[in-house]
Amino acid sequence: MTFKDLGLKDSILESISKLGFETPSPIQEQVIPYLLNNESDIVGLAQTGTGKTAAFGLPLIHLAEPTEKYIQSLVLAPTRELCVQIATELKRYSSMLKDIRIVAVYGGEDIRKQLKELDHTPHILVATPGRLIDLKERGKVNLSQIKHLVLDEADEMLNMGFLDDITNILSSTPEDRRTLLFSATMPKEIANIAKRYMKSPIEISVGQRGEAAKNVEHYYVLTKNTHRYEVLKRILDYNPDIYGIVFCRTRQETKDVAEKLMIDGYNADALHGDLSQAQRDAVMNKFRIKHLQILVATDVAARGLDVNDLSHVVHFVLPDDKETYTHRSGRTGRINKSGVSIAIVTPREKMSIKSIEKEIKRTFSQMEIPSGMAVCQRQLMYMVEKMQTVEKNEKLHKFLPDVYEQLKEMDKEEVISRFISLAFNPILEYYQNAPDLNVLVRKEIKENRREAKKLEEEKLSRREMRKGNRKGMIRLKINRGKKDKMDPRRFLGMINEILNDRSIEIGNIDITSKFTFFDFPKVHADKLMKVFNSHPRARGIQLNPVK
Numbered sequence: 001m002t003f004k005d006l007g008l009k010d011s012i013l014e015s016i017s018k019l020g021f022e023t024p025s026p027i028q029e030q031v032i033p034y035l036l037n038n039e040s041d042i043v044g045l046a047q048t049g050t051g052k053t054a055a056f057g058l059p060l061i062h063l064a065e066p067t068e069k070y071i072q073s074l075v076l077a078p079t080r081e082l083c084v085q086i087a088t089e090l091k092r093y094s095s096m097l098k099d100i101r102i103v104a105v106y107g108g109e110d111i112r113k114q115l116k117e118l119d120h121t122p123h124i125l126v127a128t129p130g131r132l133i134d135l136k137e138r139g140k141v142n143l144s145q146i147k148h149l150v151l152d153e154a155d156e157m158l159n160m161g162f163l164d165d166i167t168n169i170l171s172s173t174p175e176d177r178r179t180l181l182f183s184a185t186m187p188k189e190i191a192n193i194a195k196r197y198m199k200s201p202i203e204i205s206v207g208q209r210g211e212a213a214k215n216v217e218h219y220y221v222l223t224k225n226t227h228r229y230e231v232l233k234r235i236l237d238y239n240p241d242i243y244g245i246v247f248c249r250t251r252q253e254t255k256d257v258a259e260k261l262m263i264d265g266y267n268a269d270a271l272h273g274d275l276s277q278a279q280r281d282a283v284m285n286k287f288r289i290k291h292l293q294i295l296v297a298t299d300v301a302a303r304g305l306d307v308n309d310l311s312h313v314v315h316f317v318l319p320d321d322k323e324t325y326t327h328r329s330g331r332t333g334r335i336n337k338s339g340v341s342i343a344i345v346t347p348r349e350k351m352s353i354k355s356i357e358k359e360i361k362r363t364f365s366q367m368e369i370p371s372g373m374a375v376c377q378r379q380l381m382y383m384v385e386k387m388q389t390v391e392k393n394e395k396l397h398k399f400l401p402d403v404y405e406q407l408k409e410m411d412k413e414e415v416i417s418r419f420i421s422l423a424f425n426p427i428l429e430y431y432q433n434a435p436d437l438n439v440l441v442r443k444e445i446k447e448n449r450r451e452a453k454k455l456e457e458e459k460l461s462r463r464e465m466r467k468g469n470r471k472g473m474i475r476l477k478i479n480r481g482k483k484d485k486m487d488p489r490r491f492l493g494m495i496n497e498i499l500n501d502r503s504i505e506i507g508n509i510d511i512t513s514k515f516t517f518f519d520f521p522k523v524h525a526d527k528l529m530k531v532f533n534s535h536p537r538a539r540g541i542q543l544n545p546v547k
């Protein structure tokens with residue numbers, strides 16, 4: 001299928017072909033013709049990176065009426081970064097339709113500039129919910145003629161506490177508007193919004209519900225908790241050209257991991273909520289333009305980041321909920337690009353992998369932690385490949401005769417091995433005696449298993465004891481316990497009176513609130529049963545063997 005087949009205007013086709021879009025992505029194939037030819041609302045289950053901005057953006061531009069001067073389409077997004085990104089994309093798609101005005105308004109920026117922009121009414125407004133309400137209350141935006149309302153990354157908007165703002169905005173727009181909701185996951189709050197505010201929406205999803213992008217490979221590495229950082233370093237060293245995010249669960253963990261990485265010489269930095277907006281912007285920009293290779297981030301802080309082409313996502317610790325995993329791993333494996341998601345887990349945490357697999361309908365493969373020597377080999381080959389492709393610097397020419405003269409006694413092999421040693425000695429030294437981390441975790445797993453087996457055996461033997469399976473004994477119970485003021489002395493007194501035979505030895509006695517359990521010699525059990533049932537002291541009390 002081509003974009004032309006989808007029924008878009010020629011001017012739009014021209015803009016997107018300039019952007020290098022050749023074929024529509026799956027979500028575009030489904031959403032675009034639906035928006036152009038049908039009436040009903042749409043719930044789209046898709047993550048960023050699937051091309052969903054163009055899926056709703058191209059039809060909004062196609063349907064915009066340049067001569068009608070009111071806000072025709074409103075796009076709500078959770079963060080200012082996403083707003084800017086959407087508006088930028090929409091402007092690119094409409095670059096051949098100059099008379100369509102697209103404006104973005106969002107929090108965290110001087111409102112006066114945005115007020116000024118709104119002096120000239122846009123056809124398409126992209127906004128964060130809070131700022132939009134502010135502008136609406138100042139009488140600066142009129143939503144009464146909105147034809148299309150898009151809720152983008154709806155699950156993130158709810159996570160950020162925008163539910164009230166969204167419902168406020170929804171009720172300021174006309175009933176007969178068309179509503180499109182996009183979300184990477186479908187928690188029940190989203191389903192509720194869809195039910196309450198949308199008219200029999202059709203559900204379009206790229207892949208299964210909550211399914212992570214198809215071209216992401218999911219791995220986990222097993223480690224001891226105390227080796228997490230060491231394992232992270234191995235992963236990073238094994239992938240020298242990595243461009244990725246290391247997700248942590250807390251701000252402190254993020255700071256610690258980033259700091260250690262920086263001290264250890266990695267091109268890394270931290271993104272978390274303790275930074276000012278300006279600091280966050282600076283880190284995000286550095287990462288965006290790839291001056292930063294590794295970003296260590298909390299889930300919340302990474303929400304504002306619109307980076308599309310990560311090679312790796314590393315989960316320093318797995319998130320508590322499966323939806324967050326979907327979001328994290330969805331940041332890699334974008335259109336036509338494969339990605340890798342690696343979770344660092346302890347044997348105990350391995351259980352969560354199973355439930356994530358169920359949610360995303362993909363299986364994880366276990367990845368061995370690369371050995372020190374494997375890392376060295378990989379780094380060496382990376383360096384050699386870089387050497388092969390590096391552009392020769394003309395400015396060096398004039399120094400070369402001196403260099404040749406200096407090295408004339410050495411043959412090619414000697415020169416290569418010395419140059420490599422020069423660059424490579426530090427890493428080789430570091431990894432020379434590095435332990436095999438897989439063996440260490442296997443040892444721990446074995447120890448855990450041994451420990452668990454011991455505990456299980458102890459539990460079993462306690463249970464056996466309670467059941468009275470000791471030689472010659474049977475476990476019996478009566479339906480009188482602590483709440484009937486039963487205690488061992490009263491119990492023994494009662495049994496002795498009923499049996500009238502003090503030579504019979506009674507074993508362990510356990511009294512719970514309703515029952516008394518006791519071990520009793522099997523050979524005398526029938527006798528006890530018989531006299532018990534007819535004895536006046538036992539009237540109303542039931543005696544039974546414990547199964």
Ligand code: AMP
Nearest residue numbers: 021023024025048049050051052053054
């Ligand atoms: P999105 O999911 O909207 O964040 O889009 C992810 C990236 O894919 C953006 O940089 C888009 O410009 C790009 N993109 C969207 N649609 C296509 C397409 N059909 N072909 C190639 N790239 C696309």
